[in-house]
Structure formats: C-alpha cells, structure tokens
Amino acid sequence: MLTNFSYTRPKNLKEAVKQLASPGAGLHAGGTDLLGCLRDNVFAVKKLVSISGLKELKGIAKTSDNGLRIGSLATIAEVAEHPVVNERYSSLAQAAREVASPQLRNQGTLGGNLCQKPRCWYYRGEFHCLRKGGEKCFAVAGESQYHCILGGGPCFIVHPSDTAPALVAFDASVRIAGPKGSRTVPVERLFVLPGVDVRRETVLGPGELITEIVLPPARGLRSSYRKVRARASWDFALAGIALALRFNDGVVTHARAVLSGAAPVPWRSRELEAAITGSKLDADAIAKAAAAAMQSAQPLAENAYKVPLFRGMIEEELAAIGKG
Ligand SMILES: Cc1cc2nc3c(=O)[nH]c(=O)nc-3n(C[C@H](O)[C@H](O)[C@H](O)COP(=O)(O)OP(=O)(O)OC[C@H]3O[C@@H](n4cnc5c(N)ncnc54)[C@H](O)[C@@H]3O)c2cc1C
Numbered sequence: 001m002l003t004n005f006s007y008t009r010p011k012n013l014k015e016a017v018k019q020l021a022s023p024g025a026g027l028h029a030g031g032t033d034l035l036g037c038l039r040d041n042v043f044a045v046k047k048l049v050s051i052s053g054l055k056e057l058k059g060i061a062k063t064s065d066n067g068l069r070i071g072s073l074a075t076i077a078e079v080a081e082h083p084v085v086n087e088r089y090s091s092l093a094q095a096a097r098e099v100a101s102p103q104l105r106n107q108g109t110l111g112g113n114l115c116q117k118p119r120c121w122y123y124r125g126e127f128h129c130l131r132k133g134g135e136k137c138f139a140v141a142g143e144s145q146y147h148c149i150l151g152g153g154p155c156f157i158v159h160p161s162d163t164a165p166a167l168v169a170f171d172a173s174v175r176i177a178g179p180k181g182s183r184t185v186p187v188e189r190l191f192v193l194p195g196v197d198v199r200r201e202t203v204l205g206p207g208e209l210i211t212e213i214v215l216p217p218a219r220g221l222r223s224s225y226r227k228v229r230a231r232a233s234w235d236f237a238l239a240g241i242a243l244a245l246r247f248n249d250g251v252v253t254h255a256r257a258v259l260s261g262a263a264p265v266p267w268r269s270r271e272l273e274a275a276i277t278g279s280k281l282d283a284d285a286i287a288k289a290a291a292a293a294m295q296s297a298q299p300l301a302e303n304a305y306k307v308p309l310f311r312g313m314i315e316e317e318l319a320a321i322g323k324g
Contacts, residue, residue: 002039006047013056013177013211019049021179021207027051029073032100032108033116042117042124042132057111057211060085066217072111072174072210077102079110079163089215091223091242095166098227101234111210114164114174114190115202118157118264119236120147130155130198144300146238149307151263155194156300158237158261159201164191165242165258165266166225172215178208187213191265201264220246222324226317227260228309237261239309243321245276252276257293262310269293272314281322290314 005026010016020027024046028034037043051057057073060082068084079085080096099105099113117123118131120139128134139147139156147156167187174190176183185203192200204210223244229235240260246253255273258266275289290311297307 001041003041003044005038005045007050008047009050009053011053013054016049016051016054016209017177017179017207019047020209022047025049025207027115027209029109029112030075030107032104033112037117037124040124051209063214068215070110070213070215072212073109076100076105076108076110076113076163080105088218088221089166089170089223091169091225091244092163092166092215095162095225095227095242098162098225098237104234110163110213113161114167114187114210114213115204116160118201119160120155120157123157130194131157133199139300141301143302145302145305146236147300147303148263149294149297149299149303149310150259150267151193151195151265152298152300153195155198155264157194157264159191159263159265159267160236161266162225162227162237162240162260165240165260166223167213167215168258168266168268169223169242169244169256170215170218170221171256172213174210175212175214176204176208177211178205182211184214188266188268194264221254222247222321224317224321226313228313239306239313241310241314241317242266243317245321250280252279252281257314259293259310262297262306271295276318281318283319286315286318286322289318 026045028048028050058071060070076096076099086093122129122138137155148158172187173184221244225242227237227240237260242258244256255277257269257272271292272289275292279285
C-alpha cells in the first residue's frame with residue numbers, strides 16, 4: 001500500500017532542484033518504476049517532485065560537434081524511433097526497442113531507465129536485505145538464478161537497464177544538475193558497485209538529477225545490442241551485450257563491449273575489448289574473446305548457466321558484427 005506523500009510539479013529546473021534537496025524528497029519522471037517501488041514499500045518518500053513538465057529536459061537533437069543530446073525526459077519510444085539514433089547509434093535504438101512493452105516505452109524516460117531500481121526479488125520483496133540496510137544478501141543462500149556473475153558482493157543484483165550498456169559503449173555522458181551546480185559524468189562512472197556502497201546504485205547526490213545524456217560523434221562506429229531473455233515476451237536481460245567497434249581493413253581498431261544481465265552495473269568487459277583489438281574477427285579470435293569475457297566470472301549456486309550462455313551469445317554477436 002502507498003504511504004502518504006505530498007506531490008509537487010515545479011515550473012523550472014531551478015525550482016525542481018530546490019524541491020528535490022529537501023529531506024525525504026523523491027523524483028518522479030514517467031513513474032513506471034517509481035510507483036511500483038512506492039507501492040511495494042521498497043522505499044518511501046515524504047514528497048514527490050514531478051519533473052515531467054520541464055520542457056528543458058525534453059527533446060533529442062544533434063550537438064554542434066555532430067554528437068547527440070538526449071533530454072532525460074525523452075521517452076524510450078522516442079529514443080527507439082529517432083532517425084539519428086537509428087542511423088548513427090543503432091545499438092541504442094535496438095536496446096530501446098528491447099525495453100519492456102510498448103506502453104512502458106511510451107511512458108518511461110531515458111533518465112528513468114538509467115536510474116531505475118534493481119529487480120532482485122529479495123530487494124523488491126519483503127526482505128530486509130543489505131541494499132535496504134539489512135544484514136545479508138538473501139541471494140547468496142537463496143534463489144540466485146537471475147543474479148550477477150561478475151562484480152558482485154556483498155550484494156548480487158544485476159543492473160536492469162538495456163539502454164545503459166549501449167550508452168557506455170558509445171562513451172556517452174550524463175549532465176547532472178544539483179544544489180551545488182551542474183556537472184558531467186561519463187555514463188560508465190554513473191553507477192556504483194555494491195562493493196563500493198551497497199545502499200546506492202548511482203553517484204547522484206541528494207537533490208541531484210540527470211538533465212541530459214550526451215553522445216559524442218559516432219565516427220565510423222559499427223554497433224549492435226543483443227539481449228537474451230528467459231521467455232519470448234517482455235523481460236529483463238538474462239544476458240546481453242552492447243558492442244561499438246571501429247574497423248580498418250577488417251581489423252578492429254577500437255572496441256567497447258558492455259555486458260547486461262551480468263553485473264550490478266553495465267559491465268565493460270575490458271578483457272573482451274583487449275582480446276579483439278588489433279585482430280580480425282575470425283573464429284579463433286572470437287572464441288578467445290568470448291572466453292576472456294567470462295574468465296573472471298564467479299557464479300552463485302544457481303546461475304552458472306549464465307557463463308556458457310554469455311560465451312555463446314558473445315560468439316554469435318561478434319561473428320555478426322564482423323560481417324558488417
Ligand atoms: C513490467 C516492466 C518491465 C520492464 N522491462 C524492462 C526491460 O526489459 N529493460 C529495461 O531496460 N527496463 C525495463 N523496465 C524498466 C523501465 O524501462 C523503467 O521503469 C523506465 O525506463 C523508468 O522510466 P520512468 O521515466 O518511468 O522513471 P520513474 O519510474 O519515474 O523513475 C525511476 C527511478 O529513477 C529516478 N529518476 C527518474 N528520472 C531521473 C532523472 N532524470 N534523474 C535522476 N533520477 C531519475 C526516479 O527517482 C526513480 O527512482 C521495465 C519496467 C516494468 C515496470
């Protein structure tokens with residue numbers, strides 16, 4: 001049941017930042033994740049600050065250096081359908097199309113997709129787990145089939161976003177506004193591993209919000225996003241990979257490979273990137289790269305199946321992107 005809270009719709013960003021800085025304030029964008037969390041008592045707020053009327057946080061437009069600026073209130077559907085996203089940042093469009101259902105893509109925003117709470121059934125359920133200030137991670141001795149195999153401990157969530165890995169692969173940044181002014185953070189450094197701080201998912205401080213996502217120029221990048229899920233309907237990723245590669249004469253000269261469904265944050269596999277950089281994507285290089293990506297995997301009791309799943313998926317996706 002929802003607990004009582006007040007609701008406010010600031011008229012501009014300055015007012016929104018001021019309202020968000022007050023104790024117990026929560027931010028409401030599309031509400032598709034937030035309202036479920038409040039209803040299920042995952043956390044509570046005293047005041048909800050709706051940013052949905054702030055025009056300055058909307059829209060998608062090219063930047064002067066031929067990159068792209070996406071307002072944090074751009075819906076997932078707008079990202080999926082935007083011609084420039086499809087033409088130059090195709091893995092981001094693919095990832096956006098893989099998010100949830102059409103209704104959720106029409107309502108959910110890109111900022112909300114990055115900041116959504118983890119889907120762990122203990123965290124979302126009536127378990128006072130580490131992430132909620134409790135003493136233990138229930139997945140360790142419990143049902144762990146959907147938990148992480150990389151970067152885990154002491155909590156073993158997986159990052160739920162499909163768009164975040166694609167944004168990391170493009171070296172995108174987020175612009176953040178807050179009580180102390182604004183700052184820019186690479187999307188790769190937006191997220192916090194549980195080993196650093198088990199109570200937070202992002203580096204956003206009190207009163208801070210994402211105002212826009214900025215992608216640098218794509219300059220000859222070939223990109224793809226692949227998502228494997230447990231069923232042929234909407235679902236979060238069991239395993240996924242965002243690739244952004246540059247080739248010269250068939251040889252990989254630049255590589256970003258970011259895994260979803262693997263870790264508590266979008267997981268840049270530097271081992272995979274190193275394995276393919278300077279190589280042609282032949283069968284041998286692909287097999288070595290897929291093995292390298294999984295070399296430090298540490299599955300829990302029920303999710304060892306993810307290791308061969310990732311290896312197979314990575315091999316297929318590298319072979320496909322190598323063909324152009
Ligand atoms: C049934 C279901 C299936 C789903 N499946 C998928 C899936 O397959 N893949 C996937 O990636 N996602 C999936 N999602 C998640 C969905 O994409 C997110 O709920 C949505 O993107 C959140 O956007 P929103 O605008 O509704 O955010 P809200 O619900 O309003 O906010 C979500 C959280 O982010 C914070 N927040 C929102 N905007 C900002 C901002 N600009 N700055 C700082 N904090 C902010 C809020 O305070 C809140 O804590 C699913 C959700 C549901 C309910």
